Amino acid sequence: MAGAPDERNSGSRAEGGLATDPDLPPPAVDEARLEAEDRKWTPAKIALWAAIALMGGVAWFMLAIIRGETVNAIWFVFASVCTYLIGYRFYSKVIERYITKPDDRRATPAEYKADGKDYVRTDRNVLFGHHFAAIAGAGPLVGPVIAAQMGYLPGTIWIIVGVVFAGAVQDYLVLFFSMRRGGRSLGQMAREELGVIGGTAALIATLLIMVIIVAILALVVVNALGESPWGVFSVGMTIPIALFMGVYLRYLRPGKVMEVSIIGFVLLMAAIIGGGLVAQTEWGATVFHLDKVTIAWGLIMYGFIAAILPVWLLLAPRDYLSTFMKIGVIVMLALAIIVVRPEVNVPAFSEFAGRENGPVFSGALFPFLFVTIACGALSGFHALISSGTTPKLVEKERQTRYIGFGGMLMESFVAIMALVAAISIDRGLYFAMNAPAALTGGTVETAATWVNSLGLAGVNISPDLLSETARNVGEQSIVSRTGGAPTLAVGLAHIMHQFVGGTAMMGFWYHFAIMFEALFILTAVDAGTRVARFMLQDSIGNFVPKFKEASWRPGAWLCTAIMVLAWGAVLLMGVTDPLGGINTLFPLFGIANQLLAAIALAVCLAIVAKRGTFKYLWMVALPLAFAAVVTITASYQKIFSSTPAVGYFANNAAFSKALADGKKEFGTAKSVAAMEAVVRNTAIQGWLSVIFVVLSIIVIATAVLATAKAFRDRAAGTATTDNEDPAVPSRVFAPAGLAPTTAERELAAEWGNVPADARVERAGH
Amino acid sequence: MTSTGIALVASGFRGFARHLGGVMGADAYAKYLEHHRSAGHQEAPMSEREFWRDRTDRQDTNPQGRCC
Numbered sequence: 001m002a003g004a005p006d007e008r009n010s011g012s013r014a015e016g017g018l019a020t021d022p023d024l025p026p027p028a029v030d031e032a033r034l035e036a037e038d039r040k041w042t043p044a045k046i047a048l049w050a051a052i053a054l055m056g057g058v059a060w061f062m063l064a065i066i067r068g069e070t071v072n073a074i075w076f077v078f079a080s081v082c083t084y085l086i087g088y089r090f091y092s093k094v095i096e097r098y099i100t101k102p103d104d105r106r107a108t109p110a111e112y113k114a115d116g117k118d119y120v121r122t123d124r125n126v127l128f129g130h131h132f133a134a135i136a137g138a139g140p141l142v143g144p145v146i147a148a149q150m151g152y153l154p155g156t157i158w159i160i161v162g163v164v165f166a167g168a169v170q171d172y173l174v175l176f177f178s179m180r181r182g183g184r185s186l187g188q189m190a191r192e193e194l195g196v197i198g199g200t201a202a203l204i205a206t207l208l209i210m211v212i213i214v215a216i217l218a219l220v221v222v223n224a225l226g227e228s229p230w231g232v233f234s235v236g237m238t239i240p241i242a243l244f245m246g247v248y249l250r251y252l253r254p255g256k257v258m259e260v261s262i263i264g265f266v267l268l269m270a271a272i273i274g275g276g277l278v279a280q281t282e283w284g285a286t287v288f289h290l291d292k293v294t295i296a297w298g299l300i301m302y303g304f305i306a307a308i309l310p311v312w313l314l315l316a317p318r319d320y321l322s323t324f325m326k327i328g329v330i331v332m333l334a335l336a337i338i339v340v341r342p343e344v345n346v347p348a349f350s351e352f353a354g355r356e357n358g359p360v361f362s363g364a365l366f367p368f369l370f371v372t373i374a375c376g377a378l379s380g381f382h383a384l385i386s387s388g389t390t391p392k393l394v395e396k397e398r399q400t401r402y403i404g405f406g407g408m409l410m411e412s413f414v415a416i417m418a419l420v421a422a423i424s425i426d427r428g429l430y431f432a433m434n435a436p437a438a439l440t441g442g443t444v445e446t447a448a449t450w451v452n453s454l455g456l457a458g459v460n461i462s463p464d465l466l467s468e469t470a471r472n473v474g475e476q477s478i479v480s481r482t483g484g485a486p487t488l489a490v491g492l493a494h495i496m497h498q499f500v501g502g503t504a505m506m507g508f509w510y511h512f513a514i515m516f517e518a519l520f521i522l523t524a525v526d527a528g529t530r531v532a533r534f535m536l537q538d539s540i541g542n543f544v545p546k547f548k549e550a551s552w553r554p555g556a557w558l559c560t561a562i563m564v565l566a567w568g569a570v571l572l573m574g575v576t577d578p579l580g581g582i583n584t585l586f587p588l589f590g591i592a593n594q595l596l597a598a599i600a601l602a603v604c605l606a607i608v609a610k611r612g613t614f615k616y617l618w619m620v621a622l623p624l625a626f627a628a629v630v631t632i633t634a635s636y637q638k639i640f641s642s643t644p645a646v647g648y649f650a651n652n653a654a655f656s657k658a659l660a661d662g663k664k665e666f667g668t669a670k671s672v673a674a675m676e677a678v679v680r681n682t683a684i685q686g687w688l689s690v691i692f693v694v695l696s697i698i699v700i701a702t703a704v705l706a707t708a709k710a711f712r713d714r715a716a717g718t719a720t721t722d723n724e725d726p727a728v729p730s731r732v733f734a735p736a737g738l739a740p741t742t743a744e745r746e747l748a749a750e751w752g753n754v755p756a757d758a759r760v761e762r763a764g765h
Numbered sequence: 766m767t768s769t770g771i772a773l774v775a776s777g778f779r780g781f782a783r784h785l786g787g788v789m790g791a792d793a794y795a796k797y798l799e800h801h802r803s804a805g806h807q808e809a810p811m812s813e814r815e816f817w818r819d820r821t822d823r824q825d826t827n828p829q830g831r832c833c
Contacts, residue, residue, distance in 0.1 A: 116800030117793075117820065118827075126787035133788060139833035217833055250821075254814040257791035258782070311828075312821035319831070323789055375833055384830045523831050530828035550826040593833070757803070 018105045020729045024758070025750040027730035028104030028398075029743045037741055038093070049089070056082025063348070064153060070343040071152075073420045077338060080160050080416045084409040087164035092405040095169060098616040099608055100176045102397035107730040109182045109392055119183070122393040124402060124734060131390045131403050133323045135171070135382045136330075136411045137520040139375025139593075142220055142484035144419035145491075146586055147372045148430065149360035151350035152423050154369050156416065162370075162377030163412035166623035170597055171382050172404035173604040173620065178387035179394055180724040186387045186600055187535070190699070192723045193606040198702030202599050205695035206384075207535050209592040211563065212688070213381065214528040215570035216589040217521045218303070222295045222575055223483035223582065224514050229288035230474050232295070234275035234511055235518040236288075238318065239302075241267045245317035260317070261324045268321065272511050276474055296575045299525075300568035306522075307529040307560045315526050322523045325516045333417045333492065336499045342424035351456055359435035360482075361583050362645040363637065367630040371590030376415025378627060380596025382408065384531075398736035406738075421491030422484075428452070428461030429469060429478075433487050436580025437480040438668030444470075447479040474507030482582040489513035525567075532563045573681050578674040579651075579667075588685060591634050595696040598627040602703030609710035610720045617707075628700055635693035639686060648686030655679045731759055793820065 020027055059078035063071060096102065113119040122130070147155040178184055184192075187206060191199030225231045245264045253259065278284035290298075306314050352358035353365055361372050375381070386404060394400060422430070431454065432440060432447040440447035444463035451461050470478045473493055478486065493509035501508070534550065536559045541548030547555045574581040601624035608620050641647030644654045644667075655678045658666035669675045713720050733751045735744040751759070786792055794816050801810040811819060 114800055114804070116797040116804070117823070120793075120796050120800065123787060126784060129784070129788035130790070134829075135832045137831065137833045213833055249817065254817040255791075255794050257789050258786050261789060310821070311824040312818070316821050316824065320789055322831075327785070327788070379832070381830075381832050385832055389829050520831075521833075524833055527828060527831040531830045534828055759803075 018103070018727050018729050020105050021731060024731060024754060025733065025747060026105070027396075027733050029741075029747055033743045037743055049086075052082050052085050056086065063156060067348070070345045071348075072341055073337055073344055073424060074341045076152075076156065076416055076420050077334075079156070080413055083160050083164065084413065087168070088406060088409060091164055092168065092172065092401050094616075095172065095405075095619055096398075096401050099613055099619060100173065100400070102176065102400060103727075104396050104398050104733070104736075105730055106397060107728040107732075108179055108394045108397060109725070110394055111730060111732060112725075112728040113182060113392075119392045121395040121732065121734075124395060124399045124736075125738065127390065127393050127395075127399075128403050128407060129327070130393070131385070131407045132410050133326050134385045134389065135379070135407060136326060136414055137375075137524050138217060138220065138485070138517045139379060139381070140411055140415035141418045141488055141517060141520075143373040143375055143590065144415045145422040145484035145487050146361055146434065146582070147369055148346065148419060148422050149350065149358045149434070150353040150365055150369055151347050152344065152419065153348035154353060154365055155373055155419055158370055158373055159377045159412055159415045159419065162373075163408060166597070166626060167376075167378040167382070167412065168405040168408035169619065169623055170378065170380075170601055170604070171386050171408040172401060173608075174383045174600050175386040175391055175394075175404035176397075176400045177604060177607050179391035179397070179400060182725045183392040184387065186383045186603065189387065189607070189723075190599065190603050193603055193610070194699065194702040194706055198699050198706075201695045201698040201702070202603070203535065203539065205599060205692065205699065206596060207532060207539070208688070208691065208695075209380070209596050210528055210532045210535075211566045212570060212588055212592040214525050214532070215567040216574065216585055217528075218296070218299050218525055218567065218571045219574040219581060219585065220483040220485050221518050221521045222292050222299060222571065223481065224485040224489075224518065225290070225295050226292035227289060227477070228475055228514075229285050230275040230279035230507070230511055231514050231518075232288040232290055233278050233284065234271045234515055235522075237271035237274070238268065238321070238515070238519060238522070239314070241271065242314050242318040242321065245320070246313040249317060250312050257320060261320045264317065264321045265324055265328075268325075268515065272508060272515055275511060276507055279474065292575045293572070296568075296571050300564060300571065302522075303525055303529055303568070304560060304564045306526045307533060307564065308557060315523070315530075318519070318523050318526070322519050325519055329513075329516050330414055330417075332496075333414075333421070336492075336495045337417055337420055340495050340498045342420070342495055342498075344420070344423045345458065346423040346427055346430075347457065351454070356643060357645045359431060359439050359583065361586055363587060363634070364646075367634040367637070368587055368590075370630045371587055371594055371634050373415065374590040374593035374597075376412050376418075378594060378597050378623065379411075380593050380598070380600055383596065383600035395732065395734045396730070396736065399734070402737050418488055421495060422487050423491075425487070425491050425494050426461065426465065427456060428459040429465065429490070430487060431456070431459075432461065432466055433478055433481050433490070434484075435480060436482060436583060436668070438578065438580055440480045442477075442479055444477070444479060472503055472506040473510035475510070482580065484582075485514060485517045488517070529560065529563050529567070533559045536563060570684075573684065576677060577681055578669040578678055579681075584648075584681075584685065587634065587638065588688065591631050591638070591689065592692060594627050594631045595692055598624060598631060598696055599699045601627060602700045606703045606706035606710070609707040610722065612710075612714050612720075614711060614714070624700070628696075631696065632693060635689045638689045639693075648682040648689065652679055652682035652686060655682070793817075 055078055059075045062075040063079055110119050110121040144155050187203050190202035225235060241264055245260045248260050356364040428451045431451050440450050444466040447466060448461050448463040489510045492513040493506040496509040497503055497506045537547045537555060546552060574585045601620060605620045605624055608617055637646050638648055642650050644651040655666060655675050659675055664672060666675050669678050710720055733747055794813050797816055798810055
């Protein structure tokens, strides 16, 4: 050992010294050594990064500049992975150095609050997987598919560049600041940093946003399962499978998580195969052939029951199943794309890139592409995860960059793969599947005629292709299967059948994809309802204290019912919408998600300013400004645009006028009832947009005020209040990244020689 | 030669399974015991069955979001 711990810790970037235990090896790699490792550029290292940069450059050139007939999917992989590597190695390090300034000499909540249950030091690579599984769901699989309407390039650029400068920055900062505050939630941080007004606005906005997000995710499932006996059977079977797993884990073999997950996975595969057989029988096709409204009601009832059942019975086991599937699916998708390397015949910019009346989602490229792809580029929902479980499990402060920033890059990669899967199918097929039935007419003939009338370059689809594809994937029809999930499933089946199984397996792969998307979404619906219910109970509890008692059944049931009815109403509105549902509602999902991101970044901005980091404030202000401009512009257009396809109120006025004029049908609404539905829906959607944007502007304004105050205080020399938990010296060490560096390996070896009982202080609680 | 190869594959697979188990949270009880031991609690630790019951029951009143 060289030098006393105090000397070794000198020259630290962190403010103030922290007395670590002199009897133990230092809990952090020496700053100077760390600096030297970072700054030293050996020829091999230079060659490696030059190669990565070159590779990425070539891939971007192939995607963006070369205009051939087709482009190979492998370039998407290279462009994204090389950009992620560079962003991670360089940009996130700048954030670490100048904004977060982690100090490994400080214990994390998992160390100083350790209780063996919620606060547990977790191996960084395990936590990376855990965090990734918690943030990634159906969102990154759906948004990019819908955005493919505009061609592949706008979406690809936004997913890859957006994640590096916005999404990953948000996730990393929220994770880090929440960790410094003992794992406090975003809502609590907003209240502390922004005061009562900003905090309350953030809370209400979060609650409303969760309702919208759950509703639209549910809409994706309903659209995927409507009129699909195979899908209804196999997804329906996940409920008894999860119940069985729950009972197994509670009573038969407690704690055998892997065992029960494997059993569940086998049963799930059986359910998919069984679904194909059942759907072929006459009774199966009749019993499980449900229309969308019935499925929506089923989902609403399911949502209520699932949210009041004990966690062990349904949510916990399905969570295991969902995590297991998530990891498997993503590895499979990556392997398939790399092995099959499909050719993409979608143009970089499609005919709809310059228009605002696209059939899949309405609105111009700016801002609507940037809200359509939320998850995968910038997702506010992640702030709830990054300030939830993960900060309570982090072992060392410096690991937050790998887990927060790196985890989000991984999700972005999932979004890229979903995009590739969606654009590897025929373009005509894409539009026939993703346009609402009001446009396609719902039959293969009308759909083919409509698609061919769009005048898209190179598109000439025959009704036969539509019916043959439907037959191959085991569906009665694939026309107007909006929502993104069925398109991704066809894309996945298209890629996977070249890899395993041939055409005979396409039905299996299609329903495999529908199954995992439904599984992710049902878990999110259930968990989201629970979280929202608690937030509501907590809020009502400020006025009626009894509601704060989580175990008070009537309160819990009432609040669950309110939340389910809230998202259920939006879901039914989407399902019955004469205008198509997804194309009008999906932008609202993205706007809600991005507004949550703006709120999270606003809180981070105030925190960074209070820490006195003004020079690099732009690294937070940049994504915040972008998210604010995009969402506020999108909301503005949704509220004030005079184009009925874009503006909710313009549409509302057009239909109201038609009704007043005594018209019996108008546009895609073929009856007076349908016209009345449009008037009602657009009014609700419009007012929701108004409420969201007002709340978000309040939060952003309070954050800017807090930032300005921090700046004035700093200039005047006034001390600012710091809401971090007090620093506790750490008594453990672990490397920061995927693989340990030389210095980290040496220090870890030193720690390896310390007897186990000397390492952890006996708190004696 | 082949036996070392098999051993290598086996240990790699075990490592992967352990990692996957960690991600799923299968090792939660082992970690709880480790914490209990090192924190020097006087009372006996919960049994495996009690621990998992406690874990899911606490989630009833402390739900964790799952992302979209």
